[in-house]
Amino acid sequence: MAVMSIAMLAMTTALLSNAAQAQTSPSGSGAKTAPSTIGTKPPAATRRESGVPGHYDKREEVQAFIKMMAERHRYDPETLQKTFAAVRKQPDVLRLIAPPSRTYKRSWEDYRTRFLDRTRINGGLEFMQQHRATLERAAQIYGVPVEVIVAIIGVETIYGRVTGSFRIIETLTTLTFDYPRRAEFFSGELEHFLVLTREAGIDPFEPRGSYAGASGLPQFMPGSIRRYAVDFDRDGRIDLQGSVADSIGSVARYLAEHGWVPGGPVYYPTRIASEDTLQPLIDAGIEPRYTSGELSGFGVQVIGSVPDGTRMALIDLPNGDNPTTYLLGARNFYVVTRYNRSSFYATAVLELAEALKNGQAQ
Numbered sequence: 001m002a003v004m005s006i007a008m009l010a011m012t013t014a015l016l017s018n019a020a021q022a023q024t025s026p027s028g029s030g031a032k033t034a035p036s037t038i039g040t041k042p043p044a045a046t047r048r049e050s051g052v053p054g055h056y057d058k059r060e061e062v063q064a065f066i067k068m069m070a071e072r073h074r075y076d077p078e079t080l081q082k083t084f085a086a087v088r089k090q091p092d093v094l095r096l097i098a099p100p101s102r103t104y105k106r107s108w109e110d111y112r113t114r115f116l117d118r119t120r121i122n123g124g125l126e127f128m129q130q131h132r133a134t135l136e137r138a139a140q141i142y143g144v145p146v147e148v149i150v151a152i153i154g155v156e157t158i159y160g161r162v163t164g165s166f167r168i169i170e171t172l173t174t175l176t177f178d179y180p181r182r183a184e185f186f187s188g189e190l191e192h193f194l195v196l197t198r199e200a201g202i203d204p205f206e207p208r209g210s211y212a213g214a215s216g217l218p219q220f221m222p223g224s225i226r227r228y229a230v231d232f233d234r235d236g237r238i239d240l241q242g243s244v245a246d247s248i249g250s251v252a253r254y255l256a257e258h259g260w261v262p263g264g265p266v267y268y269p270t271r272i273a274s275e276d277t278l279q280p281l282i283d284a285g286i287e288p289r290y291t292s293g294e295l296s297g298f299g300v301q302v303i304g305s306v307p308d309g310t311r312m313a314l315i316d317l318p319n320g321d322n323p324t325t326y327l328l329g330a331r332n333f334y335v336v337t338r339y340n341r342s343s344f345y346a347t348a349v350l351e352l353a354e355a356l357k358n359g360q361a362q
């Protein structure tokens, strides 16, 4: 995330672009502590060449990009020229990233059914058991609960089972030069990606990821790898595809760096007197601003005991033609949306975390 998970994508183009949006534009100042590799495991199923000839090396914008890379990173222009000559354009990527049609009605209940399933719950309990020591070390260092780290990896890639099969170089080139509305963002990610692969000494055609260029168990975009990923197994390199420990540490660090409050609440159920008074709260967005006292002025009651001074935001989760689900998100709810800018996503992650916590206690 960090992130753009294949699992999410496949099921809903509605929430797309959330993951990609989770990344800020690249500053180039990576918090990287070791050379990184991105997902390099070549999936057997995609050995066949996909896409269409791109002729990127013939394009003026690509030449400008190569020049920038040479100036800013001393990247060899000839190497890049050859790379872009070989990149195939990926129409599937453009299809997948396109915003949903206006007639599409999002449904939290449908989304929830897909993510709070047996596979993710049982897989998560197994993952927790298997990586207990590493998870506890991450929780201790970064203050993020074990089950939240596990739930993110579960929602993103079903614990590493589905990490994406697009060549990242082709995804990011296609999105940079053939998807004008996000060109600036993806150009920054392409820049990070090329720097990362050069540092790691790997062929840029090797790493695979989602249709947005996210990779590994936690589906980090290249910029997030440079800024937040950690070498948590201390083998001297960051590997979010091959190392579960690096993935666990990186998810925890990502959330900590985005303001996770150790021991803080995530969200509360709510009782709503009338939807007529809610619009100002919805317009105020998902950043937590209101105390329980202020919320009651809008006819919104918090269910549960809330620590003094806790601020919350009204989160609305539409259900197509059925009544909207509401909850009150605290700071840590907001932090999860920094991983992937979607309230559906954050709620699914936190509900899965809760299920894992309870399942473990049984």
Ligand SMILES: [Ca+2]
Binding pocket: 230, 231, 232, 233, 234, 235, 236, 237, 238, 239, 243, 246
């Ligand atoms: Ca490592």
